Amino acid sequence: MKVMQVSPQRTTSEIKNFVLSPYFGDGLRITFGVLLPSLILFKFNLLNVGITISLGAVCASVPDTPGPILHRRNAMLISTSLVSVVSLLIGLGNWSPYILGILIVGFSFLFSMFYVYGARAASVGTAALLVMTLGIGDVRPILDIFLYSLSILAGGLWYTALSLSLYEIMPYRLAQQSLGDSIVEVARFMRIKAGFYGDQISYEDNFNKLIEAQIVVNEKQDAVREMLFKSREIVRESTQEGRFLLLVFVDMVDLFEQIMSTFYNYKNLHEQFDEAGILKKYEAILLQLAHQLEDTGYALKVGTIPHISPNLPRKIQELKQAISDLENGPDAEKYSPISIGALKNIEVNIENIFVRIKKIKGSFKVRKQRLLGKNELETSPFITHQDYDVKLFKENLSLSSQIFRHSMRVGIVMLLGFIIAQSYPFLHSNWILLTIMVIMKPGFSLTKERNYHRLIGTVAGAVVGMLILKWVEDKQALFAILLFCMLGAYSFQRKYYIVSVLFMTPFILILYDFLGMGSRAILIERVYDTLIGGGIAFIANYFLLPNWEHEKLRSVLTEMLSANLNYYRQVSGLYFGNAYERTPYKMARKDVFVKSANLASAFQRMFSEPKSKQNSIKEVHKFSVLNHLLSSYIATLVLYAKEHFDSIPDLEELKLIAENTEHLLEEAIKVLEHDEQVEPENIRLIKIRHQYDFEEEGAILIPEQFINIQKVALDIYKISEKIKV
Template identity: 40%
Template sequence: MLPSLPHVSRRDLSYFFFSQHFSDGLRTTLAILLPALVGAQWGNFEAGITISTGAVCVSATDTPGPAKHKRNGMLAGLGLVFVVSILTGVVAPYRWLLGLEVVGMAFALTMLLVWGARAGSVGSATLLAMVLMLAHPPALPQVLPHALLLLLGGGWYLVLALLQQQLQPYRPAQQALGECLHAMAGFLQLKADFYQESTNLEEDYRRLVAQQVTVNDKQEAVREVLFRSRQLVNESTSTSRRLVLTFVEAVDLYEHITAGYYDYAALRRDFGRTGLLADIAALISRLATDLDYLGSAIQANRAYGSPAPDRTAEWSRLQARIAATPADAADSSPRVLLKILVNLRDLIRRITNLRRYFDESLLEEAPPEPSRAATHLQFVAQQELHFSAFTQNLTLNSSVFRHAIRMTVACAVAFVLAESLWHGQHNYWVLMTVTIMLKPGFSLTRQRNIERIIGTLVGGVLGTLILKTVASGDVRFAFLVVFMVVAYSFQRTKYIITVIFLTAYLLIMFTFLGAGYLGIIEERVTDTLLGCAIAFSAGYLLFPSWESDQLRDLMAATLRANLAYLRQLADRLAGREVTATAYRLRRKDVYVASANLAAAFQRMLSEPKSKRRHPTEIHQFVVLNHILSSNIAALTATLQDTATPTPPPSPESRRALTSAQAALTRSLTRLAPETLLEESAPAPEVRSEVPAAPADRPLLEQLGFLQKVSTDLSKVTEVLTA
């Protein structure tokens, strides 16, 4: 069943039309359409289609990232498409040799995933080129000219992409940063829901954790574009400095958003009838809207516009209302409301700071930082292209190798089925469906299969309605162009939308070529069902990759990251220096590990029930992990914002902190006993010569809560490993 359509605002439309995905969709549509139209105009439509096919294949390698990496990926795809097209053309007359090529290429090209997602996209693009050649293999004398036309089409797309990058060098970074702020605004809006008594707290946590995954993905995308581009981190231009400084400020803002954790059940119970929580939720929602407007303006590369609303005045009114609340109107101390006020004031200040992006005068005199690139490179994962990675992964212990085996068997079955049992005019669609649908994890394969089938059926209906109701060729062509742009704009975000509009525009295109669309619909639906059945069966039966098998390692990684995060807090309390870069690296590790765990848990819930292990306990682990990191962030932020030196903690505080570290270490020992390293153990307690301060009651309460959450994590881990 299709999900209900969400409300679409003007701001949502702005995010779409100024997004990287929409510009990619426009570029891909232009690169595909123009050669076909020129070929038709010059009386050589077949050559134009071949050039367009080359553009389609190379466009699949043009994934978001630094300009240098995108260029290298497209060049690699261009070379492989050329070589494989020649090989396919030579062996095409010999069906058994062609079958061997399909099997060998399916394995070798899938194994490219050992060098990362971009290399994997190069392999997928090459597989696509090979499969598309099966539609009408050229005669032997035409093999080289055909391959040269594909090379020309791929080169045309490459030139178009590089030209756009040269003309708009900052646009990818602006678009990625805008989408990051958009995701953070969604996260902040979900935080407001915790103060609404009408929402379910468990469901709120599920949605918050899911949005955390999205925010992490967007932050990683910005890091890739900004910190891997020497042009951006080394330049002393105002635009480059604004992009880098704004992103650093945005990550700090996100930390303060996550740090705003409270016992929401107790808040609702104690202050629900005062009406204060609704006012707090309303202010947070307005701050989320302000952040969303900022993201939209940055992404669209336009001025912020009207003066920003004065949220400080709203905060002051909320402060006065809390101060005026009678002591007997609530069931507990209003101190927690004061903590919320402090957090809200900090959020207002930081969102206001983000508006400096639009004020060049504030950054004109900022001196460039020569060592900035070296520092920022620490925040992005390094991907080395060593051939040894290929040979080291030729084992069943490698998930990439197991996926390559699945792909090889599935492609062999699809090829034999299409050649011997199914003789449709476009039976290569079966093989193409398999190569697109089969993914390394079963949950993603299942999701893609469902979306492919639904999208094909809906797209077939849409295309038929257009063809039955619209007789004008010009209007049909206009629909074709619009459908192409939409299909290629959503191919990396909403696959079901891509399939719907791709199917519809293919039907219109085949009609222009003189084919009967009813027969095309029947064949496409049949080929899609066959291909999806083969891909689904391979994903389920051949070395299936279940998320529950990966969760133990992901939980251990999350505990390691939180333990290191907690130890930096212990270092601060002990008076040891923690540099800003070291702290941000530990914070990033927590965000990445937590997002990876949450994403794997969500994928596990889409797998067969028999393959899910301890879903309730894992959900508790994910939520407790979020609460733990939020409170560590809150305490760290308090220490960072304190102007006076932090006094030595009291013995009670030290005991609570040591106990929390010990509980996390016990949990890590249960999950990964073979990786017990010195880093996993609690840091030795440093005794200061300065007498300990008397017990700081708020600090002691916060550390006691960290101890409780860490102990709860240990109990959940004990159940999971029993």
């Protein structure tokens, strides 16, 4: 197996990418918004009030994630109002442990149910649970309770005003960073694809990396799509920057499809061409194209103009000549026409990728000249709308709802953690419940991962924190380290949770040292509370109303097949006289990308569950691989059809193969949905008898692509029969 080495250049690129990402921008904004109230009020000997206002700012920052500014504003205002009310009720409830217990159960259930309204609403619920857990046990006079609640409200409003002000100053900054991030991830996807042409490659390992990269690309593109298509200024394209961002995004999605289509039988290619050494040329050019793409992403983040490498056209011409030398050289009889055709098709695809990258880079110059015209893309069909109707909440009040079961589990476990903490004086309700709240997720695998990250991050961070306090005595140096840890904690919280906790623990220890509350005792107590909270959460997720991936496997698999079937119908129809319709086709393509990522994510989560719950794990993995092959083969067909639409010959005989492919996929869906058994004689391959003579060289692979897709559809049907859903 080929050992991958990380070069210093790649490490520098990763650091550069992170510093220019929305994550680091979030960290800077939250750090400033949280720290400033405490610093100002510290000068007036009102540090306790300042810390409370900072807590309100923290709560408002939780739902302030990338997206349309209208959604962010509404979420921050709702969160600010909600946390101030919750802090008031918890403050009053602290007078009675029984009332407090009832509030803990009620709030834990209610705010966990916010998951039914999507990720942003769930983050509003998380903010409410955060202020609830931190307020437990803080008994105050009634006037102080009201002042505490007002301070929370003030902190939330302050942070909301800060975030909205920054948006007004830089309205396109977040969209630029997010789009730049998605371009960098597409470049990473291309690098992994290039690996298939390298020496001693492990096909399975590289394919698994490819699937993981595809998940990330889809997540990034979905985030950018929502940000662009739901922002009025950009949708209207009233500014050059709005037109530019929309144009680049549309071109990038098309480019990703182009990269997806370069999927062939790499094992056969290596067996035939390794000795000739031509596959290394493919790898080198793809890596260079990936670098060009990555450079484009960085340029978008920084605000510079990227430049195309002048030697790329020469490299592509050298590749074309190398293919010609193989085809017409003395050893030409060693290579089949289909294999040579595959090399030509990949080379043509590389040329098209290069042209698309040139076009995207050219958009930067046109933007600077302010010559961009309006894009005719219809955006409304691509926008998903979240329903906030109370009816949706009521419909999920059933044990058949995974979110309801999760909410019940959180409510019960939070009460249990509170009772345990109250039973032992050395335990702290706040930390135990905070650990439970942060760790517990609707699925077992996510809870398991969070638990692991929380424990490792806390222990490692505690050790680092104690070493810092032992060796650093200068208060100014300690404050600088506190700032650094604070920035790290908030920057990594959405990307690498374990790193965020690693920074958060020293930050808290140093903060307590500044407040004169001790540090070593806090360290030991924090580790104890984390262990107890994590242990309770993990056990509960396994035994108490658990959610296993195999329970929703049927819908994930059928949705994937239905998306690929619709995609295939859109594409195959182009070869049989159908007109190209831009919006339906792009909708079908988007659906395939989304459903592919959902399937791959479901498989990853299932793989981390207990062995006894991994129903048909091998079959699901093979199903995922086959569907990726299917969508890649379809992408190859569509790209040829779009580029040579006027020269497509009469392919009427292939229509029978196309219809049989649709039939096989339809039958596979029936098997997964209803466990129906189909008559064996209806499941077969249709063979081609006619030999096509194509004027266009690349078209020689069209019949083979239709045949390959039919074979993959049959394999999907067979594997669907074996999956236990």
